[in-house]
Each structure stands twice: as C-alpha cells, then as structure tokens.
Amino acid sequence: MSLPNIVELYGVTKAFGALTVLHDIDLSIQQGEILTLLGPSGCGKTTLMRLIAGFEPTTHGRVIIEGVDVSNLSPDQRPVNMVFQRYALFPHLDVFDNVAFGLRLKKWPKDRIREAVQHMLHLVQLGEYGSRWIHELSGGQAQRVALARALVNAPKVLLLDEPLAALDLKIRHHMLAELKRIHRETGTTFIYVTHDQDEATILSDRIVLMNRGRIEQIGTPEEMYAHPRSLFCARFLGETNILSGAVSACDSDLTHVAVGRGTVKVPANGSAVSVGQNVSLAIRPEALQVRRRQGLGETTENALDGVVEDVVFMGSRVVYSIRTPVETLKFQETRSVDGSMLAPGEEVRASWRPDAAVLLTQ
Amino acid sequence: MLRFYVWLYVAFLYAPIAVITLFSFHSSPSLTFPFEGVSLRWYEKIFSDTTFMTSLQNSLIVGASTALVTTVLGSLTALGLARLKGRIQTFFGLLAFGPVALPGLFLGIALVMLFSQMGLQRSLLTVTIAHVLFTLPFFIEAVRSRIEYFDLSLEEAARDLGATPMQAFRLVTLPIIGPTIGGAAILSFALSFDEFIITVFVSGNDTTLPLTIWSMMRRAVSPDINAASVISLGLSIGVILIGGLLVWYQRRTALNARARDTQA
Numbered sequence: 001m002s003l004p005n006i007v008e009l010y011g012v013t014k015a016f017g018a019l020t021v022l023h024d025i026d027l028s029i030q031q032g033e034i035l036t037l038l039g040p041s042g043c044g045k046t047t048l049m050r051l052i053a054g055f056e057p058t059t060h061g062r063v064i065i066e067g068v069d070v071s072n073l074s075p076d077q078r079p080v081n082m083v084f085q086r087y088a089l090f091p092h093l094d095v096f097d098n099v100a101f102g103l104r105l106k107k108w109p110k111d112r113i114r115e116a117v118q119h120m121l122h123l124v125q126l127g128e129y130g131s132r133w134i135h136e137l138s139g140g141q142a143q144r145v146a147l148a149r150a151l152v153n154a155p156k157v158l159l160l161d162e163p164l165a166a167l168d169l170k171i172r173h174h175m176l177a178e179l180k181r182i183h184r185e186t187g188t189t190f191i192y193v194t195h196d197q198d199e200a201t202i203l204s205d206r207i208v209l210m211n212r213g214r215i216e217q218i219g220t221p222e223e224m225y226a227h228p229r230s231l232f233c234a235r236f237l238g239e240t241n242i243l244s245g246a247v248s249a250c251d252s253d254l255t256h257v258a259v260g261r262g263t264v265k266v267p268a269n270g271s272a273v274s275v276g277q278n279v280s281l282a283i284r285p286e287a288l289q290v291r292r293r294q295g296l297g298e299t300t301e302n303a304l305d306g307v308v309e310d311v312v313f314m315g316s317r318v319v320y321s322i323r324t325p326v327e328t329l330k331f332q333e334t335r336s337v338d339g340s341m342l343a344p345g346e347e348v349r350a351s352w353r354p355d356a357a358v359l360l361t362q
Numbered sequence: 363m364l365r366f367y368v369w370l371y372v373a374f375l376y377a378p379i380a381v382i383t384l385f386s387f388h389s390s391p392s393l394t395f396p397f398e399g400v401s402l403r404w405y406e407k408i409f410s411d412t413t414f415m416t417s418l419q420n421s422l423i424v425g426a427s428t429a430l431v432t433t434v435l436g437s438l439t440a441l442g443l444a445r446l447k448g449r450i451q452t453f454f455g456l457l458a459f460g461p462v463a464l465p466g467l468f469l470g471i472a473l474v475m476l477f478s479q480m481g482l483q484r485s486l487l488t489v490t491i492a493h494v495l496f497t498l499p500f501f502i503e504a505v506r507s508r509i510e511y512f513d514l515s516l517e518e519a520a521r522d523l524g525a526t527p528m529q530a531f532r533l534v535t536l537p538i539i540g541p542t543i544g545g546a547a548i549l550s551f552a553l554s555f556d557e558f559i560i561t562v563f564v565s566g567n568d569t570t571l572p573l574t575i576w577s578m579m580r581r582a583v584s585p586d587i588n589a590a591s592v593i594s595l596g597l598s599i600g601v602i603l604i605g606g607l608l609v610w611y612q613r614r615t616a617l618n619a620r621a622r623d624t625q626a
Contacts, residue, residue: 055518074521075522076521076523076524076525080522082518082522084519085515086513088518088519090519090520091538102524105525
C-alpha cells in the first residue's frame with residue numbers, strides 16, 4: 001500500500017435521468033496495478049470506466065488522475081486510453097495507421113511514429129502485420145491491435161472494457177496470459193472491466209466487486225475468495241455453500257449458529273452479532289470433509305449428515321452434490337490417486353473446521 | 363411458355379426506349395418503319411437549338427445546386443437521427459421520410475402558394491428549393507441505412523486517442539460514410555434532373571430540360587425530340603448507375619464487416 005495512487009475517485013455519482021447507476025463511489029487505484037471492476041451486468045462497472053475515460057460526465061464527485069482533477073476534461077484531454085469491447089478499430093485504415101492514429105494527432109515526427117508503432121506491434125507480436133487491413137485480422141489479432149493502438153500513447157492508465165468478451169474460450173485464456181505479459185513489460189496501470197470472475201481472479205492484483213452501483217468489496221483475489229464480506233460476494237466469486245440460521249451463543253472468539261438440528265461454530269471475526277439474529281454461513285466446496293457415515297458416532301457440531309445425490313467427474317477433480325436435511329451441499333475434491341469415488345446414494349457426513357466457514361450478516 | 367411471358371414483359375418495358383433511341387439516329391424525318399438509315403442530324407439540330415441548350419444548362423445548374431444543398435442538410439439530418447433513440451428516432455425518421463408519400467401535384471401547388479406568400483419570384487431558385495424538398499427524404503433514407511451500421515464507438519475511440527470532435531468526424535466518420543454520401547448526392551442530382559410535375563408549378567421563365575422536351579412535344583412531333591429524350595435518358599441513367607453502384611458497394615462492405623463482427 002506504499003505505492004502512490006494514480007487514479008482517485010471521490011464521491012463519484014452518476015445518474016441518467018431519474019436512474020442513479022453509481023452511488024457515491026470512493027476508490028483509489030495504485031500505480032502499476034491491475035485493478036478489475038467486477039460485477040454482474042448493470043452493476044455500473046462499465047459506466048464507472050467511461051467516467052474515468054471521460055465519455056460521460058460525473059453527476060457528482062471528482063475524478064483525479066495523477067493529482068490533477070480531470071472531472072471537467074473531455075476524453076482527448078485525459079492521459080488515459082481505452083481498449084473497447086468490440087475493439088472499435090478504424091476499418092478504413094490499415095493496422096499501422098490504426099496504431100499511429102494517436103501519435104499523428106500529437107504531431108509526432110514521422111520517423112519517431114514509425115519507430116514507436118513498430119515497437120508496439122512487436123510487443124503485441126504483430127510485427128509483420130502493419131500493412132494488413134482490419135478486416136483481414138482474426139478476433140485475437142484485432143484485440144492485439146486495439147491494445148497496441150491504446151498503449152502506443154503511453155497512457156497513465158489503460159482502460160480495458162471486457163476486452164475478451166468477443167473471443168472464444170481458448171484464445172481468451174491465451175490473451176489473459178498475454179495481457180499479464182504486456183502489463184509486466186510496460187508497467188502501465190490497468191483498469192479492467194469484466195463480469196467474468198475467472199478472468200478477474202487470474203488477472204487482478206485487486207478486485208473491486210460492484211453491485212447495483214455500489215462497491216461491495218475491494219481486495220486481492222485471495223482475500224475476496226477466503227473472506228467474502230457479504231452473501232453477494234461469497235456467491236459471485238467461485239462456488240460456495242450457504243447455510244442460514246440464528247445465532248444461539250457468542251463466545252469471545254466463536255459464534256454459535258443453530259443450523260437445522262445442529263450447531264455450527266464459526267470465528268466471530270469481530271462482526272457484532274447478537275443472540276437470535278439471523279445470519280448466513282459461507283463454506284467453500286473444497287473446504288468440506290466428506291466421509292462415509294458408517295461406523296461414525298452421532299455428532300451435531302460443524303457437521304451435516306446426508307446422501308450423495310450426484311457425482312460429476314471433471315478430470316482432475318470430482319464434484320459431488322450432497323443432500324442434507326438443511327441444504328444441498330456442493331463438495332469438491334481432487335481425484336484420488338487410486339481413483340476411488342463416492343457413489344450416488346451413499347450415506348455420508350460432511351464436516352468442516354470452524355475457520356473454514358465465514359459468518360455473513362448481510 | 364413462362365419464358366415467352368418474360369420476353370413479352372421485357373419488350374413491354376424496353377420497347378419504347380428502344381424505339382425512341384433507334385429513331386433518334388434515323389436519317390429521315392419519318393417516325394415510322396421502315397428504317398431508312400443512320401445519321402446524327404437530329405443530334406446536330408438539337409445541340410444547335412438554344413432553347414434546348416439553355417434548358418439543359420438550367421437542369422445541370424438546378425441539379426448540382428439541389429445535390430449540394432440536399433447533401434449538406436441531409437447528411438446533418440441523417441447523422442442527427444442516428445444519435446436519437448427509440449420512439450423519438452422513429453418519429454423523426456418518419457417525419458423526414460414522409461414527404462415521399464405526398465403527390466407531386468400537391469407539393470407543387472403548396473409550394474406555389476408558399477412562394478407567392480413570401481413574395482418570391484418563380485425562378486431557378488424556387489425550382490432548386492422545391493427539388494431540395496423533393497430529394498431530401500430519398501437522400502436521408504439512403505444515408506441513414508448506412509449510418510445504422512456505423513459503430514459510434516469508432517468516434518469514441520478517436521476521441522480517446524486525442525481527437526477533438528471535429529477531428530474525429532473528419533478523420534473517422536467522414537471517410538467511412540463519405541462514399542455513401544457521395545452516392546446519395548448523385549442520386550439527388552438524378553432525381554432533380556428528371557423532376558417534372560413540381561417543376562411545372564414552381565418554374566418561371568427559366569425552364570428545365572424535361573419541361574422543354576414537353577413543350578417541344580406540344581409544338582409538333584419532330585424527330586429531334588427523340589434525340590433530346592435520349593440525351594436526357596443517357597445522362598440520367600449514367601448518373602443513377604454511378605450513384606447506385608457507390609451506395610451498393612458501401613452497403614456491401616458494411617454488411618461484410620458486420621458479418622465478421624458477429625462471427626468473431
């Protein structure tokens with residue numbers, strides 16, 4: 001957290017007519033990081049990016065880039081560049097002229113433009129493609145040209161608006177690795193908009209999870225996955241099991257929650273709950289331990305008895321659905337070396353360590 | 363049998379044109395068969411006829427002015443319409459295209475009334491104003507169908523890369539939609555060049571080519587009318603072909619681009 005902030009948003013609010021799509025957003029983006037704005041469609045992530053780019057004026061609040069208030073500047077006056085969702089490459093220009101567009105507007109001398117464009121085309125591995133027309137490019141190549149066209153201007157911040165949405169899965173994974181490499185080689189700050197949690201997890205230094213025009217949670221992918229602060233966050237990032245119940249007792253460090261006929265103990269984590277309050281518990285599928293029930297004694301603490309309902313073999317891992325009186329649990333384990341698996345209909349017990357569950361009050 | 367009908371249909375469509383073209387090269391004044399030989403005498407005659415040449419010149423002036431004014435007004439309207447949304451766009455789109463449905467007779471009378479109310483003398487100016495009114499809806503429609511395929515994020519991309527609104531228009535929007543506008547401009551010229559009914563009402567002493575040919579017909583059926591008509595026909599067809607080709611080519615490239623986008 002010692003890095004300087006390159007972008008700061010203070011109280012940014014955006015309304016289209018009577019519809020407010022962003023509510024009082026405060027956000028600091030650090031020099032050189034990849035920050036992802038993640039959320040379902042309509043959560044305001046794209047609008048927030050367009051506010052930073054300058055395509056939309058803020059209704060309230062300020063946008064600061066490198067200490068300068070740019071709230072009232074038009075897109076051409078802001079030191080940021082954008083990669084558009086459908087690339088928005090100029091169809092009447094070839095690859096070279098597309099990439100050179102920004103530098104020509106800045107009236108760079110010709111030989112410097114040629115040098116910079118060539119350098120950038122090599123960076124995105126399209127060194128030989130300068131004279132190609134846009135319509136001759138594949139989706140992945142067009143994506144690279146869009147990247148080069150933005151990055152050649154050496155923006156303080158590169159904005160990427162769902163840049164991989166139009167690509168098929170295989171190219172998408174390849175482009176994610178490419179984006180990471182390009183980020184490493186240029187050191188540019190990336191702000192990346194996506195609704196895809198996998199993209200966000202793979203790519204980001206930090207994720208900003210948004211919902212209904214507000215920020216739900218900010219953190220590294222690991223923090224967000226291990227310590228979701230809300231039901232929304234727990235459900236949006238990865239698979240999760242949600243149990244609900246009422247608080248039955250509060251220890252100094254463990255909160256007891258009545259779930260079904262048993263009790264779940266969960267670290268209090270400083271969340272202020274009172275006895276009788278309805279709460280939720282999030283437990284990741286891989287945090288469960290599932291054993292055959294035969295020969296096990298009765299227990300009602302941090303455990304649920306159930307029946308294997310469904311088994312999905314996914315190669316390196318196996319995903320089970322376990323029906324319990326309370327909730328159908330998802331359980332995931334890596335495939336065991338001897339290949340042994342539970343079978344549908346088997347009676348099992350799912351249990352977990354207290355610190356594997358997260359207490360959620362909202 | 364079917365083939366016979368098709369030939370009959372084609373003959374029905376093109377026989378008059380064929381006959382008039384043929385007899386414009388006839389060496390004798392006779393307008394009936396048998397055909398007695400080829401000559402350019404009627405073309406010589408018509409090209410030395412000052413009434414014809416003046417009206418041809420008038421038609422070219424009116425056509426060019428109409429195309430120019432229509433292009434400026436129509437392009438702005440079409441670009442504006444593309445930026446409207448939903449019902450407002452539908453409403454103004456219909457409003458812009460509406461005059462197409464009005465009978466020329468009605469437009470002619472309405473314009474005469476308007477011009478006399480305004481105290482405007484009937485002249486080539488009033489003809490041009492009338493022709494702009496007549497060609498504008500066609501122009502807007504032709505350009506609009508192309509602009510609908512124009513990706514507005516291209517302008518945003520240009521702005522993002524440092525272009526002012528004017529630079530974005532000049533460097534991106536105009537080069538992409540320019541050929542369509544050119545084609546539609548040529549189309550306006552052709553429409554104006556052929557326009558007859560409205561022109562009858564709003565022209566003063568300066569007549570246009572269709573009016574001159576019409577009045578020649580009334581004086582006497584003379585073979586030089588054939589030549590005059592063929593010249594007019596040739597000019598119109600040539601101009602429409604060029605314009606149509608431009609518009610067609612533009613739409614095809616736009617559609618191809620869209621097909622690729624959806625594949626990707």
